[in-house]
Amino acid sequence: MDSQQRSPNRLLARLSQANFDLVGGHLRTTQLVQSAELVAAGDDLVDAYFPHGGILSLIVRLTGGEATEVAMVGRDSVFGASAALVGPRALTTAVVQLPGACSALPVRRLKEAADQSTSLREILMRHEQAIFVQAQQSAGCIASHPAMARLARWLLRARDTSGIDELDFTQEFLGQMLGVRRNAVSYVATELQNRGTIRFNRGRILITDATRLKAIACECYATVQNELSQLKRGPLK
Known part of the structure; x- marks a missing residue:
């Protein structure tokens, strides 16, 4: 199957056939509505989201009502991989920043697939690492730039x-x-x-x-882009 026929989401499009077969039959297409909150920090995440377009903002809300973005997720990644790796509890609040279509996958199915495939598990870990890099850079950026x-x-x-x-x-x-x-x-x-x-x-x-x-x-843009580029080199096994 041609990669673009699989999904407009670049992570899904570049999975090996074996890994895609573990999740492809369980994907459903849904619309991300602007300003909608997909999950609040501390709540259990039911679905993982693979955007086709649009943007998800991962934000931290303080008790005084302030909110700051720590990372973005879009067509090159996934939100909810951590729920399949370490448990369903969301560590940040996820809000739709820009609307668009996405593929949703039950977290339980993504976990089952990751348990069956070491390579898929490694891919999800790398994408979580990229989100962590964004969060680190965001903290330094706000403080220094x-x-x-x-x-x-x-x-x-x-x-x-x-x-x-x-x-x-x-x-x-x-x-x-x-x-x-x-x-x-x-x-x-x-x-x-x-x-x-x-x-x-x-x-x-x-x-x-x-x-x-x-x-x-600031330098944070290039740092994050370099990290994300590591995810795009060669086919995902």
């Missing part, structure tokens, strides 16, 4: 994850995800627009020059 570099990094990652240049995000939402005030988002977005890298209006951002945006982004 200026807001403009962080916004540039975040927009590039959103572009890579979703595969589109036009992104529907309000300034309030971006402020929450980046851990800055809304007026700070407005200021740095205006600066990025003045530099010819983006255009934004009424909650919609269009990336017009990704090359310039990469030059502005």
